[in-house]
Structure formats: structure tokens, C-alpha cells
Amino acid sequence: MNELELVDQLRKMSGRSRRGVIRGIGDDCAVFRPKTGEDLLLKTDQLIEAVHFPKSMPPETIGERALARALSDIAAAGGDPRCCLVALAVPRKKSEQWILAFFRGLLGLAGRTGTVLAGGDLAHDDKVHCSVMVVGASKRGKALTRAGARPGDRLYVSGKLGKPWDQKIEPRLALGRRLSGKATACIDLSDGLSLDLHRLCKESRVAAQLEYVPIVRGASLERALHGGEDYELLFTLPPHVKPLAGTTRIGAIVRGNAGTVWFEGEKLPPRGYDHFAG
């Protein structure tokens, strides 16, 4: 199978659903028609063999995970996914069946979340390297950001923290949409509670008091605080807004130096996963 045949096959697999995609796989660019009154949310994320996943991970799982990570950011912005582009490099010895299995995994999640595979780029490299770019949509001016938390807001998280790093990712898209127009700030927990809460506070120019950490069975507090790969939503609600089902109140936003997180009477260092920590 050469590239033209592979692209033809992917075009067939990606199906007919449009979601604003006027022209998809098979041209120089994909063409997307936005709806009036919507802002678009853009996110790119990398998934690299031996960095983000082991060589032994099945291609279906890699494909699903690559899309899921980017969708988690769309969820954090309160958005609705529309389409994605996928840049994939694979070793020359991988069969076309491997590539098709990768896309089957990715397209399974794409189908469940209404995300159209609109295009991409294929190359050969020494190991598997994937970048997924997702386009989502939200009502004009309603995208959730990290920047709106205010002292007095209450801090919540979905689910429990400290999951095994290879647990299936379920992007919290339904919750994100419910938070749109309610939450003052939101971020997805990809790099660990301590680092991601620090980021939210820094962008909002506030501090936080962390009071409680919901931990998955068998995980340590250390892992729940700093482990990353949870893909839950961390968000803030003003005091008058009722908590949402399935979420846990874990603290409050307070005045203080931008980015400071207090926990058990001490400053919590932002020690989550930082690719570029010196």
C-alpha cells in the first residue's frame, strides 16, 4: 500500500459526518465552515513512543489516547469538538495494518465525541510520534480559560486523582459543556494537581487553599498531588453556584501571591510533570 492508497483508505474510514468540515482528507488543506456566533478552540498535543507510552502499547490504544489527550483540553475550555488533524510518523517496518489500527482506535473515540478526522500528515521515523490538533467550538466569548478565578471562589475536581498513567482517558466533554457560563476558571489535570493548580492560580493572579484530595483506591497522596495523567477537570465556581453532581469540592481560591497553593499549612511546590524542568 502506498501513501495514496493509504490516504484513500483513511478517507473511507473517516466516514461522511461533516461537523462543518466542507472538505476533508485528500487535499492540501481541510476546509472548515464555522457557525456564526461561535469561537473556535485550537489545541495540539504530542504522543511520543518511549516518552508518553511504551513500545508495547497496541496501536488502537495509542490512536485513541492521542486524540483523548487533546479532547481533554477542549473539555477544559467548555467546548464541543468538531474536527482533528493527525500528524503521524512511524518506523518503516510498521505495516499499513498497524497504521490502520492506530486510526481505528482514534476514529472510535472520534465517532463517540463527534470529532471528524479532517486531514493530517504521514511520515516515516525511527519510532512512533504523533501530534493531534483538535478544533472545538464554544459560544462566542464563553470559552473557559485558566484566567478567571477570584478570591472566594470554590475549587472543584471531577473524579478521583492518582490514576495509573495508562488508564483509559475519558475526556470530560459533557462536564466541560455544563461548566461553560458557570465556572470562572478551568484546566484539565494532565500534569498533576500541584502543577496544574499552580498554573490556574498564576493565570488568574490568585492563590489557592487546597483542603482535600480525592484519591483513587490504591494510589498514594504523593501520586494524587504530583503524578499527572488524570485527565479530570479542575475548576472554580463562585460561592452562589451549586456544586455539580460527580464533582468534589477540594478547596477555595484566596488572595495571595499569584500561583501559590497552600496545603496542610505549607506551600505546595508545583512538582507535577514538566517536560522542561531544568
Added chain:
Amino acid sequence: MNELELVDQLRKMSGRSRRGVIRGIGDDCAVFRPKTGEDLLLKTDQLIEAVHFPKSMPPETIGERALARALSDIAAAGGDPRCCLVALAVPRKKSEQWILAFFRGLLGLAGRTGTVLAGGDLAHDDKVHCSVMVVGASKRGKALTRAGARPGDRLYVSGKLGKPWDQKIEPRLALGRRLSGKATACIDLSDGLSLDLHRLCKESRVAAQLEYVPIVRGASLERALHGGEDYELLFTLPPHVKPLAGTTRIGAIVRGNAGTVWFEGEKLPPRGYDHFAG
């Protein structure tokens, strides 16, 4: 410098120009506000060390080239670039100065073409691996595609072919915009005339008669036909449309099997650069 500091630095370097980017670097998603009556053009492209460029290439050149390749596809769609996302993986031993130099190169071209750096993702890997995603815009329904060429149309190319593979890429954005509403089909020559003309003809369900190949000084006909990395535009105009300055007529669209290209009395095999040719 850790990731937070590096991202802060990139945010400063990316400047204040908006181009519809309501929220850029530093949040889970970038937020982009489309203009009414516009379609968006989406393109992603990979640039990999030891595959697309040698280890010795300076970071500024890699950064510029990574963006230029994606902008060439926006040009082929007759679009106007708006913003880009950059997923970059670099070896741990590269300094932050290397990364900042990469982005200086990229942002130089971004500034000249009105492309805002709206976000991205940084990771460590064994070697440099970059994916750039560009969002462009065109008037609703006016995006050029590969699919509209008709028998009787004339075939044109910008510039001359067979360039050295590492020549500076000048995306033909001004030409692309002039072609919008005039050309019946357009593609950028990234993989070689023989393969890209085959693709244009296949999508348009027509054949082509290639009559003349403009060759850069010192290059062979073989290289001009099959070499790739030219980043010129190949396009078709109906017979009544006047040729555009700086472009060369190289043949005509004819009836025939979809994708067939005739040259010097024989079928020209699509032999350009195909990452996945068996």
C-alpha cells in the same frame, strides 16, 4: 529555564498581533474568532531531523522551514494565514537558547505573513521533531482545491522546478490569493511535479498533457519532474482566463483516465517523494 518560564518567554516573543486570536499561548486551548463569511483552511505538516533536514541545520532555519511548508499549503488553497500551533520535541541536551532560536526563525516568517503563534506543545525526545498546524481563511466557498480542473483548462506553474532541497521556501501566498476565484484547481509542489500533478488530476478525475518543464539552472529534468521540495504552485486556468505574470504555461488538462499524465508521448509515472511507497 523550566517549561512555565519558556512558555512565558514565547508569549512575549509572539507579540500582540491578534488576527482573530482572542486567547493565545498559555491556556489549555487557543481561542480563535472567525470572521463572518469566511471558511477556514486547516493544515498540519511534520519536519523531522534526519528525515526532512540534517542534524546540522541551524534552529532558526528549521523553525522557519517548518512554518513555510504548512503556509505553502495555505497558499495552494488561495488562503490568508491567520494563526499557527507548534508541537516541538527536542533532545534534552538542547539548550533553551536552541528552542528560542527555533521560534525566532518561525516567528520571523510568521510576522512577515501575518500568522500569529497561538499555542503549541513542548516535549523532549531523542531528536528534533516538529509539527506545525496552520489556520488560514478564505472567502466562503472560494477555497482552491485539487478537484476542479476540467478538460481544456491550461496548466501553469509558478517559478522554476528542480531547486536544491534546502533552498529557502517562499510560500506563494500572494499568488494563491490572486488565483482564488480564477483557478479551477491548485496544489503546491512539495513532493515533485510528477506525483503532485498526478494527485491534482486524480482528484479532478481528468488527465494532463505536460508540454514543457521550466528548470532551475543546473538542475536535471529528472529532478525537476520527480525531485520535490519546490514549493511552487501548480494550477489550472480555464482557456479564457489570462495567464498571470511570473507563471509559466506547462501543459493542458485533457480527457482520460483519472490521474494519467502524458509527457513526450508516454505516461509519466508518479515517482515524486512518497513516504509510504512500498
